[in-house]
Amino acid sequence: MKEDSVIFIGLDTSKLKISVAIADGARNGEVRFLGDISSEPASVASMVNKLSKRGAKLHFCYEAGPTG
Template identity: 40%
Template sequence: MNSTIFVGLDVHKATVSVAVAEGTRGGEVRSFGTVANRAEAIEKLVGRLARDGYRLGSV
């Protein structure tokens, strides 16, 4: 795949809701799920996105 996506995080005390949007104009936006608000869970989320072939970076 090797495409770019944008990741939105809605952070709460106990959980983080995750949404992803395709990197193209008018791209699909979809819920990616909810993870625990812990460093290990966020690391696992990043690993899962990278494993799915998305190019990850920071701004």
């Protein structure tokens, strides 16, 4: 992957789990639902480490709802 490439990561958070989707940074890039992970810090760190191995800049955004 190019050094200047970008991956956008969308997180829908709740108390017990986080739903994760990613989108390639290019216009009309592919969008994929990766699945759900535990909301434990170790699970989030593991997901970030896995995605960072692609060599792209990671941009995150989350939606927590009224209780987040």
